Amino acid sequence: MGTNIAEKRKTSPSMQMVQRGMAVGFPIMLGYLPIALTYGVLAKQAGLTLTELTLMSVMVFAGASQFMGANMIAVGAGAFEIIVATFVLNFRHFVMSLSFMNHLRDIGRNWKVPLSLGLTDETFAVSALHTKEAKEEKGILFYTALILTAYIAWVLGSLLGGLLGEVIPEQLSQSMGIALYAMFIGLLVPSVKKELRVGLIAIIAMLINVICSQFMSEGWAIVLGTVLGGLSGVFLLKGEKETS
Amino acid sequence: MIIAIIIGMSLATMIPRVIPAFIVDKLQFRDWINRWLNAIPFAALGALIFPGILTVVPDKPYIGLVGGIVAIALAYLGLNVILVVIGSIVTVFLFTM
Numbered sequence: 001m002g003t004n005i006a007e008k009r010k011t012s013p014s015m016q017m018v019q020r021g022m023a024v025g026f027p028i029m030l031g032y033l034p035i036a037l038t039y040g041v042l043a044k045q046a047g048l049t050l051t052e053l054t055l056m057s058v059m060v061f062a063g064a065s066q067f068m069g070a071n072m073i074a075v076g077a078g079a080f081e082i083i084v085a086t087f088v089l090n091f092r093h094f095v096m097s098l099s100f101m102n103h104l105r106d107i108g109r110n111w112k113v114p115l116s117l118g119l120t121d122e123t124f125a126v127s128a129l130h131t132k133e134a135k136e137e138k139g140i141l142f143y144t145a146l147i148l149t150a151y152i153a154w155v156l157g158s159l160l161g162g163l164l165g166e167v168i169p170e171q172l173s174q175s176m177g178i179a180l181y182a183m184f185i186g187l188l189v190p191s192v193k194k195e196l197r198v199g200l201i202a203i204i205a206m207l208i209n210v211i212c213s214q215f216m217s218e219g220w221a222i223v224l225g226t227v228l229g230g231l232s233g234v235f236l237l238k239g240e241k242e243t244s
Numbered sequence: 245m246i247i248a249i250i251i252g253m254s255l256a257t258m259i260p261r262v263i264p265a266f267i268v269d270k271l272q273f274r275d276w277i278n279r280w281l282n283a284i285p286f287a288a289l290g291a292l293i294f295p296g297i298l299t300v301v302p303d304k305p306y307i308g309l310v311g312g313i314v315a316i317a318l319a320y321l322g323l324n325v326i327l328v329v330i331g332s333i334v335t336v337f338l339f340t341m
Binding site: 048191 | 255265268292322332333
């Protein structure tokens with residue numbers, strides 16, 4: 001970063017897309033770093049080696065399930081149990097990926113597949129609220145840069161956490177725990193200002209999530225909140241309002 | 245053994261993520277399904293924000309709530325997302341002093 005100031009005047013469309021992607025990915029990076037560091041520390045305590053805990057970040061790239069996985073390994077849970085729990089917790093990414101890929105119809109599968117693998121709650125939220133880039137020239141680089149920014153922060157943060165232990169003072173790391181929630185709010189509010197009904201969809205999803213979480217695991221409650229809350233959009237959103 | 249768990253977790257995460265990349269080209273969605281998919285980001289944001297935000301400081305749910313209200317206020321004023329994030333971090337930090 002900061003190396004391209006001289007180039008900035010004559011930036012190519014590609015470079016410009018990469019820069020924009022990194023810029024919107026930066027809040028994710030800020031949110032991921034403390035969580036990844038904490039994960040690294042916890043996974044080390046759970047008995048994973050530095051290689052194993054970093055490999056998990058490289059191959060899984062899903063915060064909540066990695067914490068859960070490390071905890072379950074620590075208490076000696078069986079592999080099958082851990083894998084099923086991971087599936088349940090991350091199944092929401094199927095719904096998110098379907099929504100995101102529907103915007104990227106015109107883009108080749110060679111791009112779709114790697115982008116879909118980089119989908120997390122956070123990269124999805126940011127990508128999904130920046131839909132106009134999908135239609136711009138070299139727009140795919142915008143999403144690639146955004147996802148890579150998040151991915152690198154996640155992997156390096158995990159490695160550093162395992163290597164250095166708790167480098168961020170606990171109070172600061174706890175305070176930074178609100179970062180991703182604040183980012184979600186920062187993404188949602190401008191859309192609500194433009195179209196109030198969007199806020200209603202979000203509130204319906206929140207309520208469904210709260211109700212469902214009384215009866216089932218967090219993973220399923222978020223899936224149902226997203227799917228059923230989104231269904232209210234069929235009635236609340238006007239057709240072809242912002243896509244296709 | 246741990247490596248096997250990691251590979252299993254990886255597949256359990258990757259498969260749901262990647263399937264839509266393969267099927268979306270083959271499907272033509274009706275208008276109502278498109279509207280549903282377009283609403284998914286907003287529903288997902290709602291479900292991800294609440295009630296999770298109450299657990300930022302596990303034994304003091306009100307701190308997460310206050311941080312969230314500050315974030316709403318800053319975002320409403322039109323500040324950039326990064327400033328919204330920093331503002332709410334500072335809020336939680338001050339409340340946990």
